[in-house]
Amino acid sequence: MNAAQIGLGLILMAAVGAWQLPVYGQAAAESEQAQMAKGKKVYAKYCAGCHGAAGDGGGYKLLGADPANLTSPSIKKKSDSALLKTIHEGNPNMPSWKGRLSEQDSRAVLAYIRTLAK
Ligand code: HEC
Numbered sequence: 001m002n003a004a005q006i007g008l009g010l011i012l013m014a015a016v017g018a019w020q021l022p023v024y025g026q027a028a029a030e031s032e033q034a035q036m037a038k039g040k041k042v043y044a045k046y047c048a049g050c051h052g053a054a055g056d057g058g059g060y061k062l063l064g065a066d067p068a069n070l071t072s073p074s075i076k077k078k079s080d081s082a083l084l085k086t087i088h089e090g091n092p093n094m095p096s097w098k099g100r101l102s103e104q105d106s107r108a109v110l111a112y113i114r115t116l117a118k
Pocket residue numbers: 042043046047048049050051062065066067068074075078083084086087091092093094095097101109110113
């Protein structure tokens with residue numbers, strides 16, 4: 001089992017645990033809020049510098065590379081796993097966060113990014 005499969009497994013477990021058991025609806029709503037607060041913090045600390053406070057790519061621009069506009073509709077179309085992969089592995093101009101963000105923090109920040117997309 002490689003890291004990607006483990007990551008996917010964790011994501012699936014989280015999805016089932018948090019959202020697919022109606023009995024836990026109440027708890028899920030609370031933990032979603034906590035996750036969102038955490039995601040917002042992680043974003044402000046690690047991501048806003050490049051992607052901009054509002055996620056519109058208005059932060060620091062590397063030479064020739066626009067940080068992705070995280071509010072754009074194209075983000076909305078991408079799957080959680082595709083976005084998590086970029087956050088984990090990085091891109092030519094996007095740093096890799098694998099070693100710095102826990103699985104939980106990555107998901108929290110992804111959940112936060114989802115709220116930025118219009
Ligand atoms: C050093 C600047 C920088 C930082 C810091 C940074 N990014 Fe990025 N990010 C980029 C750039 C530049 C791209 C576009 C990469 C490309 O197209 O090759 C990108 C792309 C992305 C994408 C892919 C968007 C798509 O269209 O698939 C996601 C998601 C993303 N960043 C999330 C994050 C998150 C979450 C953080 C904080 C944990 C973060 N980024 C921190 C520069 C940065």
